[in-house]
Amino acid sequence: MNDEMVIPHPTGDETTAEALVSAYRAEDFLFSSPTRALLAGDWLDTRSPRGDQGEQALAELLEQGRRAGIANPRVVGALPFADDRHGRLLLPRRCTERSALTHWAAQQTEPALDAKARRVTPHPDRAGYCAGVEAALAEFRAGRLDKVVLARTLEVETDGALDPTLLLRRLLHRNPEAYVFATPLEARQSPAVFLGASPELMVRRIGRRVMVNPLAGSAARRRDPEEDRLAAAALLHSEKDLREHALVIDAVVAALRPFCSQLEVPEGPTLLSTGKLWHLSTELSGELIEPAPSSLAIARALHPTPAVCGHPNAAAFAAIRRLEPFERELFSGLVGWCDASGDGEWALSLRCAELRGEHLTLYAGAGLVEGSTPASEFAETGTKLGTMLAALGLDDSLGQASTTSSTPGTDA
Ligand SMILES: C=C(O[C@@H]1C=C(C(=O)O)C=C[C@H]1O)C(=O)O
Numbered sequence: 001m002n003d004e005m006v007i008p009h010p011t012g013d014e015t016t017a018e019a020l021v022s023a024y025r026a027e028d029f030l031f032s033s034p035t036r037a038l039l040a041g042d043w044l045d046t047r048s049p050r051g052d053q054g055e056q057a058l059a060e061l062l063e064q065g066r067r068a069g070i071a072n073p074r075v076v077g078a079l080p081f082a083d084d085r086h087g088r089l090l091l092p093r094r095c096t097e098r099s100a101l102t103h104w105a106a107q108q109t110e111p112a113l114d115a116k117a118r119r120v121t122p123h124p125d126r127a128g129y130c131a132g133v134e135a136a137l138a139e140f141r142a143g144r145l146d147k148v149v150l151a152r153t154l155e156v157e158t159d160g161a162l163d164p165t166l167l168l169r170r171l172l173h174r175n176p177e178a179y180v181f182a183t184p185l186e187a188r189q190s191p192a193v194f195l196g197a198s199p200e201l202m203v204r205r206i207g208r209r210v211m212v213n214p215l216a217g218s219a220a221r222r223r224d225p226e227e228d229r230l231a232a233a234a235l236l237h238s239e240k241d242l243r244e245h246a247l248v249i250d251a252v253v254a255a256l257r258p259f260c261s262q263l264e265v266p267e268g269p270t271l272l273s274t275g276k277l278w279h280l281s282t283e284l285s286g287e288l289i290e291p292a293p294s295s296l297a298i299a300r301a302l303h304p305t306p307a308v309c310g311h312p313n314a315a316a317f318a319a320i321r322r323l324e325p326f327e328r329e330l331f332s333g334l335v336g337w338c339d340a341s342g343d344g345e346w347a348l349s350l351r352c353a354e355l356r357g358e359h360l361t362l363y364a365g366a367g368l369v370e371g372s373t374p375a376s377e378f379a380e381t382g383t384k385l386g387t388m389l390a391a392l393g394l395d396d397s398l399g400q401a402s403t404t405s406s407t408p409g410t411d412a
Pocket of ligand 1 (some may be wrong): 149151200215216217218279307308332350351363364365366367368384
């Protein structure tokens with residue numbers, strides 16, 4: 001035990017939703033899930049482990065927390081998509097948890113965000129992305145691959161640095177049921193923040209209960225309620241999307257089963273909606289064997305699922321490295337927390353952006369299987385980019401831009 005003052009980590013609803021969100025600063029970590037909200041900061045220590053060193057770094061940080069006198073220390077942060085890239089795990093002195101912000105977030109008035117985009121650049125551009133899809137389709141025909149998730153980025157230059165606290169509030173308001181997160185990045189000039197509103201839970205572990213909720217198969221939401229209902233119904237019966245979904249569930253169940261003494265696997269998927277998309281969703285829940293592995297150990301064992309990589313895993317990973325002309329870094333990695341008992345929640349880092357002053361990089365991917373077409377997958381990634389564009393107050397059709405656009409004044 002050292003002589004640092006350690007504030008006990010409050011839980012429950014001693015802190016109001018407003019107080020928790022107002023206390024967030026760009027240097028902090030915030031995680032809002034359908035079951036709880038967590039705000040952490042004032043770092044005792046931070047690590048930047050490679051993906052495959054995440055569990056080791058977690059163990060070291062938790063031990064450090066115990067030595068500092070924190071009864072049940074928590075580690076928060078993000079791990080990358082690829083094992084050879086670096087993530088960021090942080091050990092907080094200050095950590096506040098309360099019940100879910102869902103209800104509160106939906107009722108808030110949305111603060112204005114005066115973002116003006118000077119320049120928006122899709123990378124790869126439309127032609128480049130579509131060429132990647134064609135190359136993946138050729139691999140399906142050759143029998144080397146069943147599914148691959150191909151992603152792209154959107155580089156956005158704004159005129160003036162964006163305030164991450166406002167962006168976070170807007171993400172919460174627009175996506176009250178999502179896994180809304182903000183985690184600080186290492187930066188020479190502060191602040192640098194990785195933030196998003198992900199619909200996908202990788203794993204939640206509380207005691208011996210475990211829940212995993214893979215998503216795969218998507219359709220854009222429609223403005224017209226009747227058209228929207230029809231789009232959802234079509235997704236639920238789409239042979240291509242059901243095939244893509246089944247492939248993900250089979251792989252996740254196979255990876256999860258060894259950790260479980262009991263596992264419930266529903267017959268088929270249900271629909272999950274975000275503001276922008278419908279997804280096919282399967283909730284897997286089970287009881288863990290003893291001793292129960294930590295939430296991060298389970299997440300790491302499942303990662304990367306074919307929801308963000310593909311099948312077979314190694315061939316899909318190689319195709320991603322070959323076909324995506326950028327590094328995913330934290331996109332489609334893990335974001336969340338784990339405490340010393342192993343309890344925790346990890347979401348997949350989707351519908352997200354890296355924010356560095358006036359520069360943002362937005363990310364989105366789409367799962368390709370036989371029967372996918374370049375135009376529809378490009379459009380789907382564009383729709384997914386719309387989650388962040390709308391939170392930025394930008395025209396969300398910018399996600400569909402084929403090449404660079406200079407767009408003064410699109411602060412709708
Ligand atoms: C890759 C993303 O989303 C993933 C891909 C999906 C799909 O292809 O249908 C659906 C949900 C996520 O698992 C993303 O949002 O960037």
